[in-house]
Amino acid sequence: MDDQVPGSPQEPRNVRGEDGLPGCYRHPGRRTGISCTRCERPICPECMVSASVGFQCPDCVRGGSGTGHAPQATVPRTIAGGTIAADPRLVTKILLGINAAVFIAVLATGASTSPLISHLDMLGRAFDPGSLQLVGVAEGEWYRLLTAVFLHQEIPHIAFNMLSLWWLGPPLEAALGRARFIALYLIAGLGGSALSYLLAAQNQPSLGASGAIFGLLGATAVLLRRMNYDMKPVLILLGLNLVFTFLWPHIAWQAHVGGLVVGAAVAFGMVHAPRDRRTLVQTGTCAVALLAIGAVVWVRTLQLLG
Structure with a gap:
C-alpha cells in the first residue's frame, strides 16, 4: 500500500475539529466547510480558486491533483473573484x-x-x-x-x-x-x-x-x-x-x-x-x-x- 502523503488525494478526509469541520488540506489548522469540486479536499479562503462550478484547490487548477484531467480554471481567483497574489499582505x-x-x-x-x-x-x-x-x-x-x-x-x-x-x-x-x-x-x-x-x-x-x-x-x-x-x-x-x-x-x-x-x-x-x-x-x-x-x-x- 502506498504511503499517505499529507495534502494528497489519498489523505484521510474524516479528520474533523470540535466544530465538526475538516481542516484545509494545505492549512490543517483552518477549519472549513468548502471542498474542491474536483478532488473534494477541504480548502480555506486563501486556497480557493473560483471555477465554472464551485471552487477548486490550487493543485487541481495547476493540473497537479493526479487525476490526469486538464484544469478547468485557468486563472486562480479568490472567493470574491479577485486574482490570487503572491504577497497577500x-x-x-x-x-x-x-x-x-x-x-x-x-x-x-x-x-x-x-x-x-x-x-x-x-x-x-x-x-x-x-x-x-x-x-x-x-x-x-x-x-x-x-x-x-x-x-x-x-x-x-x-x-x-x-x-x-x-x-x-x-x-x-x-x-x-x-x-x-x-x-x-x-x-x-x-x-x-x-x-x-x-x-x-x-x-x-x-x-x-x-x-x-x-x-x-x-x-x-x-x-x-x-x-x-x-x-x-x-x-x-x-x-x-x-x-x-x-x-x-x-x-x-x-x-x-x-x-x-x-x-x-x-x-x-x-x-x-x-x-x-x-x-x-x-x-x-x-x-x-x-x-x-x-x-x-x-x-x-x-x-x-x-
Whole structure:
C-alpha cells in the first residue's frame, strides 16, 4: 500500500475539529466547510480558486491533483473573484506605511500642535482662529472625510489601530483580492467619517483609522459566516470593541459604528455576489455605499448651512 502523503488525494478526509469541520488540506489548522469540486479536499479562503462550478484547490487548477484531467480554471481567483497574489499582505503593508508616514509627519511638525491636525482631521464646521475663517467639511473641505482616516495624534491610538490592521488585513486581502480589499478599507473609513459628520457636534474634530478598522472587523464576520467558520471568536472580539467604544471617554463612537456597518455591507455584497454577475454586483454594492455616504454628507451640510 502506498504511503499517505499529507495534502494528497489519498489523505484521510474524516479528520474533523470540535466544530465538526475538516481542516484545509494545505492549512490543517483552518477549519472549513468548502471542498474542491474536483478532488473534494477541504480548502480555506486563501486556497480557493473560483471555477465554472464551485471552487477548486490550487493543485487541481495547476493540473497537479493526479487525476490526469486538464484544469478547468485557468486563472486562480479568490472567493470574491479577485486574482490570487503572491504577497497577500501587500496592500496591508502599504496602508500601514501610509499611516506611519503621516504619523511621523505629525510628530515632526509639532505633534498635538501640528498644523496637519487642524487641516486634515474630520471636522464638520468650526471657526479657525488662525485664518479667521470657517473651516470643515461643510465649507467644502470634503477631503477631510478621507484624510482623517490616515491621521493619528497619539502613540497608543496608532499602535492599536495598526496592530488591528495587521491582524485583520492579510486574511481579508487574501480572500477578497487587492482591489476589493482597498475598496473595502477606504469605503468603510469614509462611512465612519460620514456618520461622525452627521451625528457629532459640528465643531468636534475626530481622527484615526478606527472607522476603517471596524469595517474590516465587520467584513471578517461576514466572511467567516460565508465560509461557515466558527463565529464566536470574532463576535466576542466585536462585542469587546463595542463596549470599549461606548464606555471609554473621548472616543468617536460614530466613526466606529459607521465603519462597522458600511464595511459589513460592502463585504456582504463582495462575497455573496453571484459568479455570473460578480463584477456588476460588487461594483454596484460599492457604488450604493458611496451614494449613501454622499447623501449623508449632503444632508448634514444642508443642516449646517441652512
